[in-house]
Amino acid sequence: MSFQTTIARRVDYDGVGLHSGVMVHLSLMPAPVDAGIVFVRRDLAGGPRIRAAAPHVTSTVRATTLAEGGVRVFTVEHLMSALAAFGIDNCFVEMDAEEPPVADGSALVFFTLLKEAGKVQQEKERREIIIDRVYRIDDGDRFLIAVPYGEGLRVSFTSLNEHALVGTQYRDFILRGDAYEKEIAPARTIAYEGEVDALKKAGLGLGGTLENVIVYNDERWLNALRFPDELVRHKILDLIGDIRLAGFVRGHIIAVKSGHALNTQLAKALYAAFESSAG
Template identity: 45%
Template sequence: MRQRTIKKPVEVVGMGLHKGVPVKLRLEPMSENSGIVFYRADKGVTIPLKPEYVVDTKMATVLGNEGAVVSTIEHLMSAVYAFGIDNLRIVLDNDEVPIMDGSAISFVMMLKEAGIKELSAPKKFLRITKEVKIEDNNKFAVLKPSSEIEFDFEINFDHPVIGNQKYNFKFSTKNYIDEIAKARTFGFLKEVQYLRSIGLALGGSLENAIVLDEKGILNDSLRFPDEFVRHKILDAIGDMSLLGYNFIGNYEAFASGHHLNHLLTLKVFEENAYEIVEFSKEEELSIVKAFG
């Protein structure tokens, strides 16, 4: 299997979730072994997609470098991971990736429009070689060795629409598009009101998030009965992209979020719980097939 980029540049203009201002997003091809980088065109600053460049995880995963930041990268990076893209330049003219409809499906459509190009260099994977775990009271996130890519997530909210939800996701690009990509981010009305009072979530609306009051949802309907836990998997896939490679292993979590996911990626490197591998179709057919 060889490294991937996109065939041609594509761009879109969308609304930033927190500042509520338009943002132009442009995806550009990169050559082999370039990795994935963000570029703030308005600042002239490049920010590599690496754990050490994470500067905030409270409301979203935020990267920063030389005084410039890029916020809410997880939905876009979730789609980029799902297509197995290794080399990409992500150009923005503001400090947020546009929220689009609150899921990753718009980014899936952008990548389909751009097309996938295979390069000459072999693709590298990060294989988890020993279990690593981050815990915070009853919350946890863990990566375990496995011959496949799998996500197991459980959430438990004291809310009549959410409650306890579990989802086991066996990764492939097709499964991602069918089962995960359309799941939207969600928030509670009282939290949205507070965030707006401090100048955040100014771009949030029923068009780009599931909004819940104390009894139900304010949107017309859900896309999946368990859309909430599916979105948590969408986020986790995006956060795990910070490992720098498509990983081979089993991710499991209970009530995890961006902060625990970030600590987990750091711990993988701190504990040397990985190896970088490349292989032919004959050696690891299931992984190659997962990425089409």
């Protein structure tokens, strides 16, 4: 039996949003049982709240966006990934803008903040989503499959990229022990240099720099990699964050060329199935 958890104390972090380019102050705060992960927009009158749940996903263009009551937050996947890996059920995420800080483009800063905050067990059992059948989401040559798997969450991800610098990357990862902190959390967002101008014209990536995004062009990487297969590790990081929008999932997720759109489609399917069975 697993019990719900929250963080032991408030922690704060300041930084710029990856896509908005806007400075933001982030506070992670303890929350009561059954609160879930809740984003609080302190920059808006009344501090409206957006619950981090799969039905609230409204966009997956280059990031995962959540909206509730006409208020949104976006690029939540890195923070959600760290919260999932650290095992936090309930947390208030207060922000004075609509996008969390990008930090260094990974989830490591958030995971370190959570370690500083500490974790406390609460007096109510955690409801887990236990995969007991096969779920499949397809989009042409991209797909996600969720199948039963013993204990915890396992992700097997294949990334296929025609660029010679990237190529085919595969990683199989089990979310346990300190593996996430060492092997997944440090993996950063990656971009192709030829796409940067188009992204900025579309109002995306306005806060991106070589300090928080790994960039490659037709000839070389413009900054040093932390891992030879950093791209697929970051894909797993994103997937863990997106799937957390369904709840705590126990199962094996097999992904080929997946991104936020497929990730959140699976999260919505799992969330709906779980809510139906729980009701």
